[in-house]
Amino acid sequence: MTESQKTYHSEEVKTDKQVILEINDLHKSFGDNHVLNGFNMKLFKGESLVIMGKSGSGKSVMIKCMVGLMTPDKGRVNIMGKSILDLGQAELDQLRADIGFLFQGSALYDSMTVRENLEFPLRRHMDRFDSDLNTEELVIEALENVGLADTVDLMPSELSGGMQRRVALARTLILRPKIILYDEPTSGLDPITAKEIIILMQNIQEKYGTSSIIITHDVDCARVVGDRMILLIDGINYKAGHFKELSLSEDPKIKAFFKQ
Amino acid sequence: MNSFSFKLKTFFLEIGELSLFAGRFFKELFKRPFEYSEFLRQCYLVGNKSIVLVGLTGFIIGLVLTLQTRPTLAEFGAVSWMPSMVGISIVREIGPMITALVCAGKIGSGIGAELGSMRVTEQIDAMEVSGTNPFKFLVVTRILAVTMMLPILIIFGDAIALYGSYIIENLKGNVSFQLFFNQVFDALEFGDILPATIKSFFFGFAIGLVGCFKGYFCKKGTAGVGKAANSAVVYTSILLFILDFIAVFVADIFYEL
Amino acid sequence: MERSSGHKIRLGIFVILGTIIFVSAIYLIGQRQEMFRKTYLIEAYFQNINGLQKGNNVRYSGIDIGTINDIVMVNDTSIRVIMRIDEKIISHLKTNAIATIGSDGLVGNMILNIVPGKGDARMIQDGDTIETFSKIGADDILSTLGASSENAAILTSDLLKITDAMINGEGTLALFLNDTTMSKDIKKSVNNLKNASYSATRSLNELNNIISNFTTNQNSVLGVLLNDSISGQKLKSVAVNLEKSSTEIDTMLSRINKVVSDIETGEGAINYLVHDTTLVYSLRQTIENVNEGTAKFNENMDALKNNFLLRGYFKKQERQLKKEERKANKDKE
Incomplete structure (x- = not known):
C-alpha cells in the first residue's frame, strides 16, 4: 500500500x-x-x-x-x-x-450535537459491526482519528470551519467505508487548515486502506x-x-x- | 401572452409537484421504519415554538372581537347573547383560521427555512447517503407533527380567545366566569366543534406539506432559502383560505342534513 | 422515478380541475339537495301571493317538503304558483289539500303552507292543482259586524249623555218643560240604536249561517280551516255570545221604547212630574243595561277581531274607515 x-x-x-x-x-x-x-x-x-x-x-x-x-x-x-x-x-x-461521502460544506446536521451527528449513520447500520461494540465507542474512535475527541458534546455551530470538516470526515469514516x-x-x-485536512486524508488512507x-x-x-x-x-x-x-x-x- | 402562458405552466407545474409530494408523503407514511423519536421531537418543537404566539394572538382576538361587537349588541339590548355569539364565532371560524395563519407564519416558514438550508448545505444528501431516508426522517415526521399538533394549538387558542372575551365581558358587563362559560358551552353544539376540529387537521397538513415542499426542493444558495421560507408562508396562507372555503361548504351540507 | 415536467403539468391541471369540480358539486348539492331526489310539480292558483318568491319553502303540516319552483301571472286576478315537492311526501298529499301563504317568523321569508283536507280524496299526482284559501271572503262578513257594533256603542253613549243631563242637569221640571224636543231626541237615539241592533242581528245571522255551513258542509274551504283548528271553535263560541248580547240589547231597547212612549202618551210634563224620579231612574237603568250589553257585544267583537285568521282584515277595515273619516272631515271643511 x-x-x-x-x-x-x-x-x-x-x-x-x-x-x-x-x-x-x-x-x-x-x-x-x-x-x-x-x-x-x-x-x-x-x-x-x-x-x-x-x-x-x-x-x-x-x-x-x-x-x-x-x-x-x-x-x-x-x-x-x-x-x-x-x-x-x-x-x-x-x-x-x-461508500463514505465527504460533502463540500461539511454538511453537518446543525440541529444535532457532534455525537448525534456521528451516531446518525449508525442508526441504520449497526449490524455492520460486532455486537460487542456500542455506538459510544465507535463515535469516540472516529473522533480520535480526526483528533477532536473533546468536541463530542458541542454543536456544529460552535466549531470552526476546519473542525467542522474534520468532524464531517469522522462521520464519513464511522461506517469504515x-x-x-x-x-x-x-x-x-x-x-494551513487545508493542509491539515490533506494530511488527515493520507493518514486515513494508510490506516484503513x-x-x-x-x-x-x-x-x-x-x-x-x-x-x-x-x-x-x-x-x-x-x-x-x-x-x-x-x-x-x-x-x-x-x-x-x-x-x- | 407568452409570459402569461409561461406563468400558467409554472403554476400547474407547481401544483403537480406539490400533489406528487403529497402522494409521496402518504406512500412513505405507511412504510417501515417509522421515525418515532424524531416525530415526537418535532411535535414538541412545533407545539413549544408556537404556543406562546398562539396564546397571545388568541387572547388579543378575543378581546378585540368582544370590544367590537359589544356596542352593536348593546344597541339591540342583546348583550346577554355575547358569550354564545363570541363562543360560536371563535370556535367555528375565527379561532381555527387565526391560529392556522399564525402557525403558517411561524411553523411553515420555519420548516421551509430549515429544510431549505439543509438542502443547500447538502445535509439532506448526507442523510441519504448514510442510509436514512431523508423524506421519512425530515418530511414525514414534520408533516405528521404539524397535522397532529395544530388541532391542539387551535383548541388552546380558542380557549385563550374565549378567556380574553370573558375579561372584557367581566369588566364591562360584570359577567361571572361561571356564567360566561356556561353560556358559551350552552351555545356550542357538537356540530360546531366537530367540523372545526376536522378542518384544523387539514390546516395542519397544509402547513406542514407546503413548508416541507418548499424547503425540500429549495434552490441553491442563501437566496433560495429565503425564497423557500417566504413562499412557504404565502402558499400556505392561500391554501388555508381555499381549504377553509371548501371545509365550510362541506360542513354546511352535513349541518343541513 | 423522476417524472417529466409535462407529466407534472398535466397532474397540476388535473388537480386544479378536480378541486373545481369537487367544489362546484358540493355547491350544487348544498344549493338544491333535491337535485338527486325525484320530485313532483304541483300547482295552486292565488289572487295575492304576498311577496312569495321562487325558492321559498313549501311546508306541509310544518315540515319542509319542497320549494317554490315558479310563479307565473296567469291573468289579472290569478297567479299560478308551481311547487316542487319531494317524492317521499307526495304519497301523503291528497287532492283536497289546501295551500295558504304565510310568513316564517316575525321577519322571516314567506312560506307556502299546505294544510291537509278533511275526508277522503284522490292521492295527488304530478301536475295536479290544489285549492287555495284566500282570507278575503270571510273577512267581508265580519267587517260589517264590526261596523254595526261600533254604531251601537256610539248610540248608547248618546243616550247616556241625555239621561245624565236629565239627572244632573237643570232639574227635572225645567228639563221637561222642553218636553217635546227632549223626547224627540231620545226617540231618535233609540231608533238609531234599534236600527243598529237590527243590522247587528242580521250580520250575526249571516255569520251564524256561515258557521253552521262550515260545520255541515265540511268540504268548504273555510269550513275545513275553521272546523279543524281550535280557533274555529273559539270563533263559534264568540258568535254565540254575540248573539246573546244582541238579543239583550233588543229587549232593553224595547223597554226604553216603552218608557219614551209613556212620556209621550202620558200627556207631557204634569204626568211626568208625578212619576218623575222613578221614571228617570228606570230610564237610566235601562240605558245602562243597554250600555253593558253593547260593551259585552264589543268585547265579543274584539275577540273575533283578535282571532288570528281575521286579524289582518279588521286592521285593513279600520284603516279604510279612518281614511274615509278624514276624507269626510275634509269635505265638511
Missing part, C-alpha cells in the same frame, strides 16, 4: 489490480446545459484518484451520480460489481454504507494526495495520468489548471 503511494505507476501496471468502481459513458444535462457528455473512469482498489475540473464542470454532479443522489440521463455506474442504477432502495442503502468520495475537501478553508476519489480544483491538494488524476474538461475525461505528467503537458486547456 505504501509502495503504491510512493512510486509512480502507469495505466498498464494498474490493470491487473481489482477495479472497484467503474463509470461508463455518463451523460447528464440540466435543460440545455449539458454537464456530462460521456464520462468514463475506473477506480482501482487502494488507490487515490483525483478528478480535477473547473467550477461548474460537473465534478459534483458526477460524484452524486456515483452514489445515486442524482440519476444520470445515460451511462452506467458499477461499484464493487453492482450497477447502482439498477439497485432497489434497500440494496442501495447497504451499498452506500461501503471501502471507498471514500471527497467533494472538494479543502474548499473554503485557509491553506480505503480507495478514494478526490474531487478538487486545488492543485496543492491534487499533488499531495493523488496517485493518479483525471482532468474533467467539457464533460468528458479529457486526460488521465499522473500529476507530474499532466503538469508538464503543453496542451493549453491542461496548462490553464496548473497556472495558479
Whole structure:
C-alpha cells in the first residue's frame, strides 16, 4: 500500500489490480446545459484518484451520480460489481454504507450535537459491526482519528470551519467505508487548515486502506494526495495520468489548471 | 401572452409537484421504519415554538372581537347573547383560521427555512447517503407533527380567545366566569366543534406539506432559502383560505342534513 | 422515478380541475339537495301571493317538503304558483289539500303552507292543482259586524249623555218643560240604536249561517280551516255570545221604547212630574243595561277581531274607515 503511494505507476501496471468502481459513458444535462457528455473512469482498489475540473464542470454532479443522489440521463455506474442504477432502495442503502461521502460544506446536521451527528449513520447500520461494540465507542474512535475527541458534546455551530470538516470526515469514516468520495475537501478553508485536512486524508488512507476519489480544483491538494488524476474538461475525461505528467503537458486547456 | 402562458405552466407545474409530494408523503407514511423519536421531537418543537404566539394572538382576538361587537349588541339590548355569539364565532371560524395563519407564519416558514438550508448545505444528501431516508426522517415526521399538533394549538387558542372575551365581558358587563362559560358551552353544539376540529387537521397538513415542499426542493444558495421560507408562508396562507372555503361548504351540507 | 415536467403539468391541471369540480358539486348539492331526489310539480292558483318568491319553502303540516319552483301571472286576478315537492311526501298529499301563504317568523321569508283536507280524496299526482284559501271572503262578513257594533256603542253613549243631563242637569221640571224636543231626541237615539241592533242581528245571522255551513258542509274551504283548528271553535263560541248580547240589547231597547212612549202618551210634563224620579231612574237603568250589553257585544267583537285568521282584515277595515273619516272631515271643511 505504501509502495503504491510512493512510486509512480502507469495505466498498464494498474490493470491487473481489482477495479472497484467503474463509470461508463455518463451523460447528464440540466435543460440545455449539458454537464456530462460521456464520462468514463475506473477506480482501482487502494488507490487515490483525483478528478480535477473547473467550477461548474460537473465534478459534483458526477460524484452524486456515483452514489445515486442524482440519476444520470445515460451511462452506467458499477461499484464493487453492482450497477447502482439498477439497485432497489434497500440494496442501495447497504451499498452506500461501503461508500463514505465527504460533502463540500461539511454538511453537518446543525440541529444535532457532534455525537448525534456521528451516531446518525449508525442508526441504520449497526449490524455492520460486532455486537460487542456500542455506538459510544465507535463515535469516540472516529473522533480520535480526526483528533477532536473533546468536541463530542458541542454543536456544529460552535466549531470552526476546519473542525467542522474534520468532524464531517469522522462521520464519513464511522461506517469504515471501502471507498471514500471527497467533494472538494479543502474548499473554503485557509491553506494551513487545508493542509491539515490533506494530511488527515493520507493518514486515513494508510490506516484503513480505503480507495478514494478526490474531487478538487486545488492543485496543492491534487499533488499531495493523488496517485493518479483525471482532468474533467467539457464533460468528458479529457486526460488521465499522473500529476507530474499532466503538469508538464503543453496542451493549453491542461496548462490553464496548473497556472495558479 | 407568452409570459402569461409561461406563468400558467409554472403554476400547474407547481401544483403537480406539490400533489406528487403529497402522494409521496402518504406512500412513505405507511412504510417501515417509522421515525418515532424524531416525530415526537418535532411535535414538541412545533407545539413549544408556537404556543406562546398562539396564546397571545388568541387572547388579543378575543378581546378585540368582544370590544367590537359589544356596542352593536348593546344597541339591540342583546348583550346577554355575547358569550354564545363570541363562543360560536371563535370556535367555528375565527379561532381555527387565526391560529392556522399564525402557525403558517411561524411553523411553515420555519420548516421551509430549515429544510431549505439543509438542502443547500447538502445535509439532506448526507442523510441519504448514510442510509436514512431523508423524506421519512425530515418530511414525514414534520408533516405528521404539524397535522397532529395544530388541532391542539387551535383548541388552546380558542380557549385563550374565549378567556380574553370573558375579561372584557367581566369588566364591562360584570359577567361571572361561571356564567360566561356556561353560556358559551350552552351555545356550542357538537356540530360546531366537530367540523372545526376536522378542518384544523387539514390546516395542519397544509402547513406542514407546503413548508416541507418548499424547503425540500429549495434552490441553491442563501437566496433560495429565503425564497423557500417566504413562499412557504404565502402558499400556505392561500391554501388555508381555499381549504377553509371548501371545509365550510362541506360542513354546511352535513349541518343541513 | 423522476417524472417529466409535462407529466407534472398535466397532474397540476388535473388537480386544479378536480378541486373545481369537487367544489362546484358540493355547491350544487348544498344549493338544491333535491337535485338527486325525484320530485313532483304541483300547482295552486292565488289572487295575492304576498311577496312569495321562487325558492321559498313549501311546508306541509310544518315540515319542509319542497320549494317554490315558479310563479307565473296567469291573468289579472290569478297567479299560478308551481311547487316542487319531494317524492317521499307526495304519497301523503291528497287532492283536497289546501295551500295558504304565510310568513316564517316575525321577519322571516314567506312560506307556502299546505294544510291537509278533511275526508277522503284522490292521492295527488304530478301536475295536479290544489285549492287555495284566500282570507278575503270571510273577512267581508265580519267587517260589517264590526261596523254595526261600533254604531251601537256610539248610540248608547248618546243616550247616556241625555239621561245624565236629565239627572244632573237643570232639574227635572225645567228639563221637561222642553218636553217635546227632549223626547224627540231620545226617540231618535233609540231608533238609531234599534236600527243598529237590527243590522247587528242580521250580520250575526249571516255569520251564524256561515258557521253552521262550515260545520255541515265540511268540504268548504273555510269550513275545513275553521272546523279543524281550535280557533274555529273559539270563533263559534264568540258568535254565540254575540248573539246573546244582541238579543239583550233588543229587549232593553224595547223597554226604553216603552218608557219614551209613556212620556209621550202620558200627556207631557204634569204626568211626568208625578212619576218623575222613578221614571228617570228606570230610564237610566235601562240605558245602562243597554250600555253593558253593547260593551259585552264589543268585547265579543274584539275577540273575533283578535282571532288570528281575521286579524289582518279588521286592521285593513279600520284603516279604510279612518281614511274615509278624514276624507269626510275634509269635505265638511
